[in-house]
Amino acid sequence: MGNPKKILNMDEVNKPYFVWFEDNWRHDDVLHLHEKKGQLVYVESGFQYLTVEGKMYLLPQNHAAWIPPHALHKTNSHSERIRLMIMFFNVDTEDTFYHQIHVFSVPPVLKEMIRYAEKWSMNTTENNDENIFLKALYNELPNFVADSIQLHISLPQDKRLTQAINYLNTHYNEDLKMEDLSDIASLSLRSLERIFKKETGLTLIKYQQMLRIIKSLELLSANEWTISEIAFQVGYKSLQAYTNSFQSVMQYRPSDFVKSL
Template structure:
């Protein structure tokens, strides 16, 4: 079995043995005005849920996927994601090494920047240590006034963190003609994907297919493929592939320079720089 097939098998097997987690019950059963959750979960999937509190998640190890009704989002290890209040979402991971840290808390009504959209960003050292600190709240009595002040400080830091947001998400669709096409793209990223061939294969004209991508997904066909390939590259890196040339090939790039430039444009780092930075977390 070649390396790419081994990685695909690993992802499939992980999904088959995924443990269910009820995030909604964690919030509903909370006796304090916040929830602090720190656990090595491995492969898991949550229920679809929403809550009145905002949620900050830190992927300490392993990739975490967050799906909203309009986006499929990837959070690489070392990155954080902010989920605004009242956002319907689910959380999952196919990594056996997943270590997740999360805090949920009320958001001030006048903090509009934290009520807009899901954002993924590289965690600063300060915010990373602050979310780790909240694990203490699970180990004994908590001074709620002190915790509230602490979380207000976190809220004050988040807008600056969100300003560093990266585009590691794909727009979602339920469109009857487009859904099978996006599914095909995501499962054949190692192969060249030609818009002319794909349109013909699914019984559409190139013009119609291009229009569907723009109207339904808000992006071009090539833009969708670029983000899908980089997100897949991030998953492969999380699985331990640290050979940049191999990763580029496995996600369908013939040019290493193009792969590196696209990776930089989306993630803010060159692939090798990203791989090296992971060793610091």
């Protein structure tokens, strides 16, 4: 999608499924939604940030996101090179799975199915073989998403948190004193913690941990540093502390992620 205006509004594509694959994909950083279609976004290489309904997600390499219809979203990436594979599906079922966002590690079978579907990329005419294949993929998504992860950060709406969030986002790798954050936000520590948890669903400490893990995934995807170097870059004092934190969030070790690249 080097130029998103190459194609009409996706809801105007008169076919139930549509495949769009492109190297070095770029999209304008604008919130938008699709009335009828859900979409599967697969990152084959690089990494992609995704904002959906006020939450920011990171899609590392070999991960995918299911975005339901009507979900306000935008995508952007800082990767020098990225290969995205995107599929759109008419959602004609009340099954709650298809009306929720899912971010997950893509299993080998689904990866091969996505790659096979590349032959229909940008095909605007309806094709029976394409319909049969993509309907099967669509129907199996709930089974493929068994390893869904909660790798996201809610973006708070309360303006009182703006300065504290900005500070956390730029100083996540430092040892933060919560009292300093309350001073920055001009709130008592108790009020800051209460409002922050209500807005993001996370404590301040957990939010910092998520920032560190998300940033480390970005660095791991670049394949330019050792795991130990990345651990220290994102603020951990030992490789073991980083590995434990990573595993608690991702359910697997950093070395497992590197092997999948």
